[in-house]
Amino acid sequence: MENLSLNEPPPGSPQRQMGQMPQPSAVLPDVQPQGPPQLPPQMFTTAAQLLDLTDKKLLLVLRDGRKISGVLRSWDQFANLVLTDTRERYFVTTAESEPRHLYCDIPRGTYLVRGENVLLLGEIDLDKDDDPPPGYEEGDVEEVFQIQRAAEMQRKRKDKIKIKKVAQLWGGEMEGSGEVLF
Numbered sequence: 001m002e003n004l005s006l007n008e009p010p011p012g013s014p015q016r017q018m019g020q021m022p023q024p025s026a027v028l029p030d031v032q033p034q035g036p037p038q039l040p041p042q043m044f045t046t047a048a049q050l051l052d053l054t055d056k057k058l059l060l061v062l063r064d065g066r067k068i069s070g071v072l073r074s075w076d077q078f079a080n081l082v083l084t085d086t087r088e089r090y091f092v093t094t095a096e097s098e099p100r101h102l103y104c105d106i107p108r109g110t111y112l113v114r115g116e117n118v119l120l121l122g123e124i125d126l127d128k129d130d131d132p133p134p135g136y137e138e139g140d141v142e143e144v145f146q147i148q149r150a151a152e153m154q155r156k157r158k159d160k161i162k163i164k165k166v167a168q169l170w171g172g173e174m175e176g177s178g179e180v181l182f
Helices: 047-053 141-170
Strands: 057-062 067-075 081-093 101-113 118-123
Touching: 047 067, 057 081, 067 101, 081 141, 101 141
Parallel strands: none
Antiparallel strands: 057 067, 057 118, 067 081, 081 101
């Protein structure tokens, strides 16, 4: 096997075949040649980028709209995540004459999240973690959960009405128009 250096042309190049070896100082005096910039190996796969986030508190937004925060403990090549000390955060607005913006955190324990369900992922600043979100105040868990459930039921009713109108316009029930389960 042949010993090569960065200053030599690649094997099979015309310069190498003719025996011409360029001197580094002949091209640009006092300049040392540098190789191409090297990226760390973990930058080549998406799942490996999670390496820097292991054992840090993260916020995940899932495809179904849920907001989950927890400490990333493990992950795999498909970006499936294991989170501990997980909390699900709900944001609601009351339907009063003067609406209030409320939020609450519901403890969920250890969570396994399939990688394809992660819409957004970010690290939480621990210095600001205890502060309420801007424009929101912390509400009672039961009250916030009831408001959230009522809003979800109202959204489902509206979706059913839309589906019926589309079915009338298109002349029948649309394929795959059933309720989506997550």
